[in-house]
Amino acid sequence: MSDARLNPEAPPTPEHVAVLRKDYRPPDWLVPEVALDVVLDPERTVVRATLKVERNGDHDRPLRLAGDDLELLKVSGGEWHMDGTTLVVAIGGDSATVETEVAIAPNANSKLMGLYASGGILCTQCESEGFRRITFHPDRPDVLSRYRVRMSGDKGRYPVLLANGNEVTKGEGEGGTHWAEWEDPFPKPSYLFAMVAGDLQPNRDHFTTASGRKVDLGIWVREKDLPKTAHAMESLKAAMAWDEKQYGREYDLDVFNIVAVDDFNFGAMENKGLNIFNSRYVLADTETATDADIDAVAGVVAHEYFHNWSGNRVTCRDWFQLSLKEGFTVFRDQSFSGDMGSEAVKRIDDVRLLRAAQFPEDSGPLAHPVRPDSYMEITNFYTATVYNKGAELIRMMKTILGPEKFRAGTDLYFQRHDGQAVTCEDFVRAMEDASGIDLKHFRLWYEQAGTPKVTAKLEHDAEARTATLALTQTVPPTPEQPTKMPMPLPLQTALIGANSGAEIGTERLIILDKSEDRITFDGVDEPPLLSINRGFSAPIIVEAERRPGELERLAQSDGDPFARYEAIQELMLRVLIGGANGEAVDPDPVIAAMRDTLTSNALDPAFKGEALVMPSEALIGDRMEKVDPDAIHAAREGLRAAVGRSLARELGEAQRAGAPGSDLSPDAKGMRRLKTVSLALLAAGDPAGTAPLAKAQYDAADNMTDRQGALGILSSLDAAERQQAFDDFYLRYRDDTLVVDKWFALQAVAQRDETLATVRALTEHADFTLANPNRARSLIGAFAGNQWAFHRSGGEGYAFLADMILAIDAINPQVAARLIPPLGRWRRFHEDRASLMRGELERILKAPGLSKDVYEQASKSLA
Known part of the structure; x- marks a missing residue:
């Protein structure tokens, strides 16, 4: 971004100036050692920091230490002065010891960055720039230090004292206090610093590494939550074993601790040896967590553990390289989850998330490359593009290189860069050097924003026994990138015999790296059907020319599970988009494909459950020139009703064939998924007749998956059973914070005329607070994602969201900024709605005291 002014109508203040990747320069000073002495108190914690610093290069610039919301008490080590919030220390030699003493107020820290209080527990969150809210420090990822931490405090209030690394003493x-010292022998950036103090109980276990070292494991929670930590512990041990087998990475400390807290801006944090988690991703049992929740716990536990190497031992040079650790680690946790359950279903789930979150980002005003060129507030770039699209880049590299060369590349990367802060370029170079394959063109994936679109046309020459595939690709313009180069697209492709249903020859990997290409297949003895981008081998949009009946045949016979799923989804989309555009459509092909899927003995229940879920209203809108929420909603509900009526018998059988909640095998999870999906379609076809059935499933449920599934269906029905179930759910779980979040969210996503009024009323509920990120997201975030309810004509939903953003911004700017994107998509809507959305963004920008987090998102949304 060449101009720091993001919106000419809202000129930036000095705090609103963009940081540019091209301006990176190495740190002037390194900090090899950090010693902290922390005297803990919820109202006034005192932090004494001793930094051993070394001049980096030939210059005479002073040491500059970042600070934020610190009360400075003492400084020693050189002449000093304050430059805004930065402590500037003049140092004559090439090394020095600088000591500071500051006071901070954890109880008053509503931003949940730095040291803060959560339900009586003191904990930290330092990524990306939270360490400067604990003490003065360079606070940048390319300054790596060894840390020694002494914590002291009231033993009754804080009986457990934890920090990074190993406890040494x-x-x-005096006076009922105690202390502990922790030492981390591995150099790390300040964003990985962590400490926790509180009244916590551990679930203890151990893991023996491949080399025979015993690692003590602990998951620390409040005593009442201990029974809900067993799954997280088993997931941790499984992840440790998997990383040794798949990547040769062994854990390196004597202990590995996880702490769960209720107030957390993110899902979890990979601090070296002391992971701090949002309790949502630790606490799980079948009574209070759905199968999806339980799978998410396993995935997030694995993700944060995998960061020990892909993020901690090898870290980012600067925050523009965020996907170096996050994209790679998301790919690793996706692979782990696929190996632990159904690989095909996991791939479907990952692609569904990519299309729901990242594709809209790529097509909107907040589009940015996987490696961004600028930012104003780095926390705004913890995005689906950096994480999920970044993971797709790693997957494509593995596809291009093959498993063996990819593993050689990761081995070289970890070996070459252990203990360093590096760049995305370093990762790609390790892949090239280990494999001997030139990935120069592939680097475009890090540089260009936007989702490539590929058109495909297959022609068959029966006489020559050949088929020719004509491919074209375009990469649409995005903010500040109006013109794009063709991207290298790895397309796993096969031809399926239209008559036999069998693959013709073997699957081929086509690398489309130009605007147009033609590929010839030989030995094609029957009319072929095109199965392209199998396994979603490239994160693109494919528009394939299809003959009548082709998608139906692929939905029956394609041997690639994802491609088969895609054929069913594409059938649905063609009917749904046609219906939303006012065209006369025939639902029979969709109904036939769904019947074949339901009754097939060759498909497992998990796949059936995913394949029968219709594309979301948001995804339908993404495929249309302009989004018409009312027309889309009517078309989708109409098709669901037609399916529910036509397949009532088959759906009823699937709904009755559920599995007990204590069985967490992939098959049992699939049966429960299919059970609720079937019930939802039955309800669409016969709302009044299905309400008692849904209430019966709710009442009889022995697990949260079935109970929440039934409640979610009832949430959109006009039936007495709806309120009965919601009242019972709240009374049953009102003391469980995470389940009450579900109670709020289910009402926010209801497909009802009254949803906004319900959500407004819930903001006054005794259990609602904007200060807790989970609770705010469960109601406000869920409502903003409810396309039909949020976009009701008149714009009341837009005004409500803007009010909530401004209210949250005063408490926690990170959470507030993440609520901007639904308003930022105004260009995709007709002018009546677009003007109302723009108006709310302009109102937000005019608010006094706006954080730079929200300012950046709102400004870019209007630019």
């Missing part, structure tokens, strides 16, 4: 103090 502890003891009793």
